[in-house]
Amino acid sequence: MKIIDGKIDAPKGFFATGLHAGLKHTKKDLGIVLSEVPAQAAGVFTTNQVKAAPIYVTKEALSDGILQAIIVNSGFANACTGAIGLEDAKTTQQYLAEKLGIAADKIAVASTGVIGKVLPMKKIKAGIDVFNLNQSEPQAFHEAILTTDKATKEVAVTDVINGVEVTMAGVAKGSGMIHPNMATMLSFITTDAFISNDLVQEILSEKTEVTYNQITVDGDTSTNDMVLVLANGLAENPEIEKGTEAYQKFAAMLDYVSAELAKKIAKDGEGATKLIEVEVTGASDSLAARLIAKKVVGSSLVKTAMFGEDPNWGRIICAVGYAETLIDPNKIDMWIGQQQLLKQSQPQEFDQTIMKEILANETIKILIDLNVGTESGKAWGCDLTYKYVEINALYHT
Amino acid sequence: MKIIDGKIDAPKGFFATGLHAGLKHTKKDLGIVLSEVPAQAAGVFTTNQVKAAPIYVTKEALSDGILQAIIVNSGFANACTGAIGLEDAKTTQQYLAEKLGIAADKIAVASTGVIGKVLPMKKIKAGIDVFNLNQSEPQAFHEAILTTDKATKEVAVTDVINGVEVTMAGVAKGSGMIHPNMATMLSFITTDAFISNDLVQEILSEKTEVTYNQITVDGDTSTNDMVLVLANGLAENPEIEKGTEAYQKFAAMLDYVSAELAKKIAKDGEGATKLIEVEVTGASDSLAARLIAKKVVGSSLVKTAMFGEDPNWGRIICAVGYAETLIDPNKIDMWIGQQQLLKQSQPQEFDQTIMKEILANETIKILIDLNVGTESGKAWGCDLTYKYVEINALYHT
Numbered sequence: 001m002k003i004i005d006g007k008i009d010a011p012k013g014f015f016a017t018g019l020h021a022g023l024k025h026t027k028k029d030l031g032i033v034l035s036e037v038p039a040q041a042a043g044v045f046t047t048n049q050v051k052a053a054p055i056y057v058t059k060e061a062l063s064d065g066i067l068q069a070i071i072v073n074s075g076f077a078n079a080c081t082g083a084i085g086l087e088d089a090k091t092t093q094q095y096l097a098e099k100l101g102i103a104a105d106k107i108a109v110a111s112t113g114v115i116g117k118v119l120p121m122k123k124i125k126a127g128i129d130v131f132n133l134n135q136s137e138p139q140a141f142h143e144a145i146l147t148t149d150k151a152t153k154e155v156a157v158t159d160v161i162n163g164v165e166v167t168m169a170g171v172a173k174g175s176g177m178i179h180p181n182m183a184t185m186l187s188f189i190t191t192d193a194f195i196s197n198d199l200v201q202e203i204l205s206e207k208t209e210v211t212y213n214q215i216t217v218d219g220d221t222s223t224n225d226m227v228l229v230l231a232n233g234l235a236e237n238p239e240i241e242k243g244t245e246a247y248q249k250f251a252a253m254l255d256y257v258s259a260e261l262a263k264k265i266a267k268d269g270e271g272a273t274k275l276i277e278v279e280v281t282g283a284s285d286s287l288a289a290r291l292i293a294k295k296v297v298g299s300s301l302v303k304t305a306m307f308g309e310d311p312n313w314g315r316i317i318c319a320v321g322y323a324e325t326l327i328d329p330n331k332i333d334m335w336i337g338q339q340q341l342l343k344q345s346q347p348q349e350f351d352q353t354i355m356k357e358i359l360a361n362e363t364i365k366i367l368i369d370l371n372v373g374t375e376s377g378k379a380w381g382c383d384l385t386y387k388y389v390e391i392n393a394l395y396h397t
Numbered sequence: 398m399k400i401i402d403g404k405i406d407a408p409k410g411f412f413a414t415g416l417h418a419g420l421k422h423t424k425k426d427l428g429i430v431l432s433e434v435p436a437q438a439a440g441v442f443t444t445n446q447v448k449a450a451p452i453y454v455t456k457e458a459l460s461d462g463i464l465q466a467i468i469v470n471s472g473f474a475n476a477c478t479g480a481i482g483l484e485d486a487k488t489t490q491q492y493l494a495e496k497l498g499i500a501a502d503k504i505a506v507a508s509t510g511v512i513g514k515v516l517p518m519k520k521i522k523a524g525i526d527v528f529n530l531n532q533s534e535p536q537a538f539h540e541a542i543l544t545t546d547k548a549t550k551e552v553a554v555t556d557v558i559n560g561v562e563v564t565m566a567g568v569a570k571g572s573g574m575i576h577p578n579m580a581t582m583l584s585f586i587t588t589d590a591f592i593s594n595d596l597v598q599e600i601l602s603e604k605t606e607v608t609y610n611q612i613t614v615d616g617d618t619s620t621n622d623m624v625l626v627l628a629n630g631l632a633e634n635p636e637i638e639k640g641t642e643a644y645q646k647f648a649a650m651l652d653y654v655s656a657e658l659a660k661k662i663a664k665d666g667e668g669a670t671k672l673i674e675v676e677v678t679g680a681s682d683s684l685a686a687r688l689i690a691k692k693v694v695g696s697s698l699v700k701t702a703m704f705g706e707d708p709n710w711g712r713i714i715c716a717v718g719y720a721e722t723l724i725d726p727n728k729i730d731m732w733i734g735q736q737q738l739l740k741q742s743q744p745q746e747f748d749q750t751i752m753k754e755i756l757a758n759e760t761i762k763i764l765i766d767l768n769v770g771t772e773s774g775k776a777w778g779c780d781l782t783y784k785y786v787e788i789n790a791l792y793h794t
Binding site: 051114318329388392 | 619
């Protein structure tokens with residue numbers, strides 16, 4: 001696998017653009033991704049019972065496993081907007097279908113922004129009307145999907161599968177409300193690989209568990225989250241079949257792209273100054289390891305300690321203890337960076353100067369060995385800062 | 398029931414005092430409560446798998462349902478201190494037994510403070526030696542159990558049970574790490590009622606679910622929490638039996654004392670400026686109602702919105718949606734104070750001026766009607782502020 005400097009249109013046959021339609025004050029707020037041909041598609045969606053209108057509309061569009069385009073707006077979540085919201089999401093789909101000359105049910109719709117306000121459909125129609133389809137401008141799409149994000153988040157890779165070069169690219173937005181089951185997180189992945197939607201769905205569902213669902217910013221799960229993968233087959237590789245080396249390679253690409261996007265989302269959590277990675281090893285099963293890792297990285301006390309650059313292992317072991325999975329409280333080893341803090345749950349002497357340097361970094365790795373089994377898991381989050389409080393307290397509906 | 402202005406020694410035959418033993422810089426850090434006679438006792442303890450030494454020692458002391466004294470230190474949690482910690486908790490018990498001339502196994506031990514540091518036993522012994530047993534100084538006990546608390550928390554009530562006046566008093570400490578299952582929360586309740594420990598335990602366990610376990614400050618559950626009730630029978634009321642009016646009255650007293658202490662703990666959460674009360678009605682069962690109420694009051698986004706005095710119902714309904722219990726996302730009514738924000742999940746017009754006044758108060762009540770059943774539940778929490786981040790980021794181990 002090779003990491004390349006590509007955007008969402010890097011795989012063959014993909015086009016993307018974005019513009020300012022007037023949903024936000026001045027920034028880009030409407031974007032599309034389009035494949036030359038209908039693509040095999042897969043998706044995962046928020047588990048929140050209060051779902052935004054585009055979630056319903058996109059799930060329906062995805063029901064036959066084929067998508068050709070995605071339209072995304074930021075500024076308005078189109079959530080808690082009732083029948084009007086559903087109608088608006090369908091109308092958006094219809095407008096874009098007419099603009100692109102493709103079937104409306106091949107178009108996914110995604111929204112992110114304020115809950116409970118009805119979409120300004122005139123602006124959306126006007127925006128769709130003026131999309132320039134002659135020139136792909138992927139950076140404009142990457143920007144159009146952002147809300148409080150400080151930076152665009154993208155990653156692209158290539159690999160040779162069955163003798164043919166296959167490309168995969170992903171873009172995501174995140175920031176606030178990022179938690180377990182994909183909170184106001186949007187992630188779009190394109191690839192020119194030839195693979196069935198069943199297989200893509202299988203791999204996506206599996207990788208979502210260990211990537212997107214293992215990040216947390218503040219524990220809230222949004223109404224609007226979705227991850228979509230479009231595989232248009234234009235690389236013309238022999239079809240990727242289950243149980244083959246090709247399958248493994250494709251799965252590795254999707255794993256890498258998803259993990260990188262997830263980490264970028266965690267690092268750009270609202271107000272964050274640090275990415276925190278927690279790895280739990282020696283667990284009896286991998287689910288338990290992931291659960292504990294996420295409890296630690298989600299603890300407000302651990303998050304503030306990391307902001308304060310304090311090696312507060314007491315808060316860490318406390319979070320390990322209240323994760324709802326069985327541990328042996330007397331067998332825990334713990335490290336921050338290379339410095340061991342706990343051995344068999346007892347405090348160890350460590351080098352304060354080196355620890356200070358470790359905690360001053362932008363990425364902090366916490367390793368917890370439960371010493372009860374052989375399984376492991378990871379989770380990613382960020383520190384809890386004054387800025388987080390400022391962003392979320394000053395924001396007014 | 399009558400609310401009285403009493404401290405932990407208000408019921409007949411109780412004595413309390415506290416002093417500065419040098420565990421903290423200048424504040425009081427060691428306190429005792431003593432009953433003239435052995436008391437019927439009940440307790441609930443942290444569910445964290447990493448338990449501090451005093452939890453083990455006190456559970457053992459409580460195994461026969463009889464306690465006569467409680468010793469509490471602040472400054473050191475005596476958690477993650479291994480075999481030494483256990484030995485120290487037992488030695489503390491022994492020192493006090495000698496001082497008081499009672500059996501060591503009638504003494505409960507509680508600690509709160511920094512995790513992982515061994516208790517300075519010389520200071521504790523010296524402190525126990527100089528306790529003045531001639532004069533009850535309950536205020537000194539109330540202060541000695543505090544850590545980052547801004548104020549002491551106490552409540553006392555009396556009622557006439559079977560023709561005899563019975564008194565009950567409670568004191569608590571909380572502040573940081575307050576969550577579901579009683580995080581670094583200590584609560585001690587004394588009463589002169591004559592009632593068996595079995596009944597007290599039954600009522601305490603039941604009331605803990607709807608009071609202490611329904612408060613949250615930051616979602617962390619500590620290693621040291623405990624609630625103890627001592628009933629010494631010196632009111633000389635006819636014994637309180639199950640299924641009687643006397644039982645109901647006693648249960649109501651314990652409910653009131655526990656709920657008031659819980660609310661005081663929530664209100665004094667680290668950095669908090671507001672008490673937030675969430676009531677969920679129209680639920681299919683009371684457990685679901687309590688779960689949803691606690692999810693809402695525990696949401697960082699709701700907490701920051703309350704700090705910012707913004708009626709952000711989108712964040713509230715979002716938290717309702719991700720509580721892991723079934724709701725109908727289209728049927729939710731919501732009020733802040735008397736102002737209705739949502740009807741059947743649709744936004745309602747409300748008076749902005751009145752809402753501003755409501756949100757400026759120190760106590761904010763959020764009412765959520767799920768409209769799917771007849772059960773209800775409450776939870777209490779506080780806002781998330783710059784001060785919370787400051788307290789927890791600047792604190793260094």
